[in-house]
Amino acid sequence: MENQKISGDRKDNTFDKSLKKKEKELACKPTPAFISASWTALFIGMVGYCVGLWNADLWLNEKGYYFTILLFGLFSVVSVQKSVRDKREGIPVTEVYYGISWFTTIASILLLVIGLWNADMELSEKGFYGMSFTLALFSAVAVQKNTRDLKFLEQQDF
Numbered sequence: 001m002e003n004q005k006i007s008g009d010r011k012d013n014t015f016d017k018s019l020k021k022k023e024k025e026l027a028c029k030p031t032p033a034f035i036s037a038s039w040t041a042l043f044i045g046m047v048g049y050c051v052g053l054w055n056a057d058l059w060l061n062e063k064g065y066y067f068t069i070l071l072f073g074l075f076s077v078v079s080v081q082k083s084v085r086d087k088r089e090g091i092p093v094t095e096v097y098y099g100i101s102w103f104t105t106i107a108s109i110l111l112l113v114i115g116l117w118n119a120d121m122e123l124s125e126k127g128f129y130g131m132s133f134t135l136a137l138f139s140a141v142a143v144q145k146n147t148r149d150l151k152f153l154e155q156q157d158f
Helices: 002-009 013-028 032-055 060-088 095-118 123-155
Strands: none
Touching (some): 032 060, 032 123, 060 123
């Protein structure tokens, strides 16, 4: 009886470590709902933009321009997210790469805005391209963040 009382009063370090590990993991692990929503938004933004281009009454070179802007923008925002996160985590990032990432992101957005401003399209069509482009860029950042968080958790030994 006395042994039970002594062991009951003693802190169990294994349990504490396990609890702290779970707390740390949950603090940075994206939920399955957020992961699904991010991928779904990326898919909807990209496919919607591309379907709009496919059905648009534009010359092939114009379609190529808008498609290239989408790819350029997606790559740029993922690059910005990665370099910002690397800097935050103390991973070396050159200022040149960091600056280029931001410059290309801003350039892709400006190129889309300028292209749409000068395009011979209905205002609603221009809005569609702008919104699907924005959705795709935002969700690409979220997908990159989720992917990086999950990879980080795989490599951790709390």
